[in-house]
Amino acid sequence: MAAIGSMTASANGWAMxxxxxPVAILFWILxxxxxxLELVTDDPSFDYYMFMGQSMxxxxxxxxxxxxxxxxNGQISLxxxxxxxxxxxxxxxxxxxxxWPFWATLPIAAAVCFGAGFLxxxxxxxxxxxxxxLATFTLAIAVPQLLKYKPIAPWTGGVGGVxxxxxxxxxxxxxxxxxxxxxxxxxxxxxxxxxxFNLLRSRSGLAMMAIRDHTMAAGTMGVDTSxxxxxxxxxxxxxxxxxxxxxxITIAYVAPDSFTLQLAISFLVGLVVGGLASLPGCLIGGAFxxxxxxxxxxxxxxxxxxxxxxxxxxxxxxxxxxxLLLMYVMPTGVMGGITVLRHKIAxxxxxxxxxxxxxxxxxxxxxxxxxxxx
Amino acid sequence: MIGRRQAIAAGAAxxxxxxxxxxxxxxxxxxxxxxxxxxxxxxxxxxSAYGVNxxxxxxxxxxxxxxxxxNGRKINLISLDDGYSPPKTVELARQLVERxxxxxxxxxxxxQCNTAIHKYMNQKKVPQLFVATGASKWGxxxxxxxxxxxxxxxxxxxxxxxxHILQTVKEPKIAILRQNDDMGxxxxxxxxxxxxxxxxxxxxxxxxxxxxxATYEVTDPTVDSQILQLKNSGANVFYNVTTPKxxxxxxxxxxxxxxxxxxxxxxxxxxxGNVIKPAGFDASQGIITxxxxxxxxxxxxxxxxxxxxxxxxxxxYSPTAVPGDTTTTTGYAAAFSIVQVLKQCGDDLSRENVMxxxxxxxxxxxxxxLPGIKLNTSxxxxxxxxxxxxSRVEGEHWSLFGDLISxxx
Numbered sequence: 001m002a003a004i005g006s007m008t009a010s011a012n013g014w015a016m017x018x019x020x021x022p023v024a025i026l027f028w029i030l031x032x033x034x035x036x037l038e039l040v041t042d043d044p045s046f047d048y049y050m051f052m053g054q055s056m057x058x059x060x061x062x063x064x065x066x067x068x069x070x071x072x073n074g075q076i077s078l079x080x081x082x083x084x085x086x087x088x089x090x091x092x093x094x095x096x097x098x099x100w101p102f103w104a105t106l107p108i109a110a111a112v113c114f115g116a117g118f119l120x121x122x123x124x125x126x127x128x129x130x131x132x133x134l135a136t137f138t139l140a141i142a143v144p145q146l147l148k149y150k151p152i153a154p155w156t157g158g159v160g161g162v163x164x165x166x167x168x169x170x171x172x173x174x175x176x177x178x179x180x181x182x183x184x185x186x187x188x189x190x191x192x193x194x195x196x197f198n199l200l201r202s203r204s205g206l207a208m209m210a211i212r213d214h215t216m217a218a219g220t221m222g223v224d225t226s227x228x229x230x231x232x233x234x235x236x237x238x239x240x241x242x243x244x245x246x247x248x249i250t251i252a253y254v255a256p257d258s259f260t261l262q263l264a265i266s267f268l269v270g271l272v273v274g275g276l277a278s279l280p281g282c283l284i285g286g287a288f289x290x291x292x293x294x295x296x297x298x299x300x301x302x303x304x305x306x307x308x309x310x311x312x313x314x315x316x317x318x319x320x321x322x323x324l325l326l327m328y329v330m331p332t333g334v335m336g337g338i339t340v341l342r343h344k345i346a347x348x349x350x351x352x353x354x355x356x357x358x359x360x361x362x363x364x365x366x367x368x369x370x371x372x373x374x
Numbered sequence: 375m376i377g378r379r380q381a382i383a384a385g386a387a388x389x390x391x392x393x394x395x396x397x398x399x400x401x402x403x404x405x406x407x408x409x410x411x412x413x414x415x416x417x418x419x420x421x422s423a424y425g426v427n428x429x430x431x432x433x434x435x436x437x438x439x440x441x442x443x444x445n446g447r448k449i450n451l452i453s454l455d456d457g458y459s460p461p462k463t464v465e466l467a468r469q470l471v472e473r474x475x476x477x478x479x480x481x482x483x484x485x486q487c488n489t490a491i492h493k494y495m496n497q498k499k500v501p502q503l504f505v506a507t508g509a510s511k512w513g514x515x516x517x518x519x520x521x522x523x524x525x526x527x528x529x530x531x532x533x534x535x536x537x538h539i540l541q542t543v544k545e546p547k548i549a550i551l552r553q554n555d556d557m558g559x560x561x562x563x564x565x566x567x568x569x570x571x572x573x574x575x576x577x578x579x580x581x582x583x584x585x586x587x588a589t590y591e592v593t594d595p596t597v598d599s600q601i602l603q604l605k606n607s608g609a610n611v612f613y614n615v616t617t618p619k620x621x622x623x624x625x626x627x628x629x630x631x632x633x634x635x636x637x638x639x640x641x642x643x644x645x646x647g648n649v650i651k652p653a654g655f656d657a658s659q660g661i662i663t664x665x666x667x668x669x670x671x672x673x674x675x676x677x678x679x680x681x682x683x684x685x686x687x688x689x690x691y692s693p694t695a696v697p698g699d700t701t702t703t704t705g706y707a708a709a710f711s712i713v714q715v716l717k718q719c720g721d722d723l724s725r726e727n728v729m730x731x732x733x734x735x736x737x738x739x740x741x742x743x744l745p746g747i748k749l750n751t752s753x754x755x756x757x758x759x760x761x762x763x764x765s766r767v768e769g770e771h772w773s774l775f776g777d778l779i780s781x782x783x
Contacts, residue, residue: 045473159556255486
């Protein structure tokens with residue numbers, strides 16, 4: 001777990017100092033202008049690209065939730081697919097049985113997931129590092145099965161899931177359904193990133209990061225470590241839950257098979273690829289989750305046809321190789337890599353304002369003990 | 375008079391036909407040399423064993439293309455891996471329809487995956503043809519005129535087993551083992567309703583006929599404990615709703631502990647090569663199932679012309695296929711069916727006409743289906759195959775008995 005401390009080191013300074021600086025604002029404006037490209041292109045698959053954009057933003061929000069927990073608070077979770085599922089089903093059930101409008105389900109999903117995450121945070125307090133990872137792992141495994149559980153099947157639809165109506169955009173907006181949903185995802189994403197950005201700059205954020213870097217020292221300084229850890233778990237779950245409900249709204253269908261362990265792992269992969277403890281890294285992670293699986297398949301097809309192979313090249317093996325290459329070239333994720341590059345070009349060292357202190361392994365102690373929470 | 379009327383009609387026909395010729399605008403996915411169709415398939419993930427379906431389809435189309443294609447057009451199948459995850463299916467279906475502009479989706483696999491794109495395909499008016507799932511909801515032309523199933527549905531199959539049990543077993547006490555997913559639910563639902571309805575009509579307590587109902591997850595390592603539990607219920611009928619790996623385990627375990635009920639396994643698991651042989655022929659004697667395709671390991675078919683063609687095809691185009699894997703056979707038959715639809719379309723390869731022809735199949739003989747089973751559809755009947763035959767394990771093969779049964783009628 002000490003690895004997390006050192007991996008965040010380079011990415012963190014950039015994220016915190018410039019997170020919502022002019023570059024970030026320009027970037028968000030660009031994202032907001034993307035649907036307007038429809039005016040200049042006559043690509044028939046434009047709506048499909050908008051749909052891809054929705055997926056990327058949704059995964060970016062989920063990764064953001066996970067990042068708050070792992071990157072900024074040093075607690076590991078392999079079970080965030082569970083909160084994603086909880087958010088999705090909350091939205092689906094409220095829309096179907098209570099007839100709520102889609103946007104109103106988002107705060108409810110956040111509240112439900114906050115509650116679930118906060119409660120799960122309590123037993124999690126007793127567990128650290130690998131043990132916490134295993135405990136959260138059970139969540140990811142249990143949830144798809146629990147969703148099929150007979151007594152709650154009237155609400156969850158059991159194995160069949162719940163079909164939803166896609167929201168129709170108001171006519172005066174003049175947008176297509178996919179553009180409308182893209183803006184919905186974008187606005188929610190901006191809100192979430194803004195909230196997290198402010199949270200991290202506040203005293204609470206400092207406390208979170210202090211706990212990550214050295215729990216005992218943070219406790220000595222007067223930080224209520226248990227409270228911060230459980231609340232961080234809750235907030236992290238809430239953000240991922242919001243992503244889940246957005247996913248239910250844009251896919252218009254929820255089913256147990258959508259929320260497998262694979263999903264939890266892909267959040268983690270997105271997080272590490274984007275860069276731990278980096279806010280822009282979350283967006284890169286979201287895009288990675290959507291794009292790289294597809295490109296792995298394209299590469300597999302391309303290899304098969306261009307080398308006239310007799311057998312298929314397994315797409316997931318290619319995915320693995322891509323991931324290995326990326327981790328080799330940029331061990332601290334894409335944002336970490338960019339930061340390193342910037343520093344090399346600028347020829348100066350990072351000032352590391354909010355970065356965790358480098359991990360020191362003292363004689364007679366393991367790395368895990370020196371940085372207990374990270 | 376008649377001559378004149380005919381002349382006018384002919385004239386009108388040519389007038390009407392002319393703009394169509396003049397436009398010569400190809401429908402999506404179709405050129406003069408190619409028909410592009412799409413598919414989603416679980417090549418990875420929990421259900422990756424079913425990926426053989428997609429490989430068989432691709433191999434069949436390779437053969438058709440080598441023979442010159444359909445009316446000079448080659449079939450280009452874009453088959454994408456959705457890992458059995460519904461959101462991924464939505465994404466890929468949209469990619470295929472909107473970006474790749476396929477003519478239609480052929481045999482996307484999985485009930486949840488197809489449910490996720492059901493509405494979308496019908497809104498977009500793109501055919502979702504011969505979906506590879508046995509759920510009963512695919513034959514609903516009134517609400518979903520762009521979606522059609524292919525295989526006999528699980529519900530109907532469940533009804534057939536229930537009827538057979540009630541007719542042949544005295545004082546049945548039924549134990550059910552089922553996979554905890556949509557397939558298991560569908561199979562058991564039809565079965566349970568029939569059992570309850572039957573006993574209810576006699577005035578007895580219907581719910582007592584089913585004495586045990588155990589489930590397992592597709593990720594479980596074994597079903598040993600479930601089998602012990604079912605045996606202890608004192609059941610004399612075992613309704614085995616499993617996928618191949620678990621079916622083999624269940625048969626083996628039941629034999630090990632000396633439980634000898636009247637044993638029914640569902641068609642999904644009725645494979646000599648993948649289930650009966652690994653479980654052991656001794657342990658499997660008398661097991662009953664319902665079938666619609668020929669068992670490729672049964673020497674009785676070896677002399678039939680359609681078997682010989684199928685055999686030649688596997689050797690040339692699908693060398694990695696396992697002979698006893700029924701998926702290779704069903705995949706072959708499904709691909710044959712879609713080629714038949716495309717042939718019937720002639721040169722009008724619009725999506726409307728593809729759907730019209732898919733709903734216009736009359737007594738189509740499909741290779742590797744059991745004798746007497748033919749494809750039949752109409753604008754109100756979207757169930758291409760709706761009859762099966764019961765068969766039981768005798769020696770090392772399935773032995774058919776009884777007549778063709780249609781559960782729908």
